[in-house]
Amino acid sequence: MSGKRLVRSGTTVDQMVRAIADRIVTGYLRPGEKLDESSLAARFEVSRTPVREALGQLSAIGLVERRPNRGAIVAVVTQEYLASMFESMAELEAICARFSAERMTAAERRSLEIEHQASARLVQVGAEEDYEYFNTEFHSRLYRGAHNTHIHDLTVATRSRLAPFRRAQFMLPGRLAKSWQEHDVIVTAIMRGDAAAAGKAARDHVSIVSEASAVFAADDPKSVKARHGVKVPHLAQSRPPV
Amino acid sequence: MSGKRLVRSGTTVDQMVRAIADRIVTGYLRPGEKLDESSLAARFEVSRTPVREALGQLSAIGLVERRPNRGAIVAVVTQEYLASMFESMAELEAICARFSAERMTAAERRSLEIEHQASARLVQVGAEEDYEYFNTEFHSRLYRGAHNTHIHDLTVATRSRLAPFRRAQFMLPGRLAKSWQEHDVIVTAIMRGDAAAAGKAARDHVSIVSEASAVFAADDPKSVKARHGVKVPHLAQSRPPV
């Protein structure tokens, strides 16, 4: 029984959405795990109603899967769907990088470069956790630098859905240096205003991450896709891992 | 009033989501319009609970906007955010077209070509409504042809959010012929397997539609509350972080 009042902002439903989403994105709740309304309600000391609404919203954005009359589970992502998300991510990042190369203000470019250089030290000392923070920040800058709110939203949403699978690559040796060098290519292209090169570099960067993570998919035949209706993933990203 | 929708599939909440989303996407409910829980509940002859849940889900996917303790309204899209959606749409369609050019099966290519040719007649006789059906079908084929479920989802979602604004262009004279010709460029590129050309053609196609529709945005807070003007630069139209 650790967290009760985790976040005090917003309505109870909002808090539930954040709390549950956070647990899914961070991997604390794993794909396929059952999400019992009563248990969650008891766990967070609220009634079932806000929990229900939260599950409905999470289902709408694709983080959980709801079977009518049969409860909700953390969305199971098939190998195939995971691959499609990584590929989408590569394309979305490529778009952001392209736009960033064309549209970032002088101030944005400066910040990007400065922060990027600052993170170089972390690579040398092998500060994984701290680097991760800079890494998240780096990508966020790219998304914002595109100066396109909707692309930003789509990218952030996709990124957060990939988060549980991305953490897999933490342990790969030499990843930090490699990541930094890839970032460096992107930054250089952006500073030059070379949209095409920035796009390509960003796409390649994600593709490499993808390969390192793909192993962790559950290639369950149960598909999370194949559903009707408007399904619009919209999820702002959660706080960087502390 | 168009009578209640007695769709028997799914739960009451699902029906509400579909019913309300439908009214928003088709423009029957307009941006800024208030969505009163009690009224909707009475209107559809259910209790407030499923209506509430539906509004929550629609809010999660961005179709409606919720102000805590102050009710829900159909999401108001600023000129700027609309532009960002159209631009995103162009990029997403470009991706789909590129992938389609590379990945469509022989059968998919054949169907695409056949249907496309079939719609040529409709242009000649000026059958707007019928052409619209083929147009939708055409784009859907592109999205599916990309063989990437997540990109498909993102694209469909974005498209549905743009639907209310897209309908504006119906009335432009000569649009049918122009649209068909643009489709033709895309089809030709896909048949050739020329990904780059297909992508460019698709992007241009959307861009043109965008110009025809942009006029219909509600960029000033005239019909809506002026309080919406308080916004942070980049997160102008974003929903509060989940």
Next chain:
DNA sequence: CAGGCACAAACTGCATGCACTTGCCTTGCG
């Protein structure tokens, strides 16, 4: 006469209650 101020109506947000569905386990029968 303008500008609050307070009260009231309306509405949202959450809790609770109840009916119905599902899955499991028992029990009876072949």
Next chain:
DNA sequence: CGCAAGGCAAGTGCATGCAGTTTGTGCCTG
């Protein structure tokens, strides 16, 4: 011993009730 039917517990889905908040209106005051 296997299997099917029935009943039971657990859990979901929706309705309703109540408390807290917001908003509109009329009155009071300067």
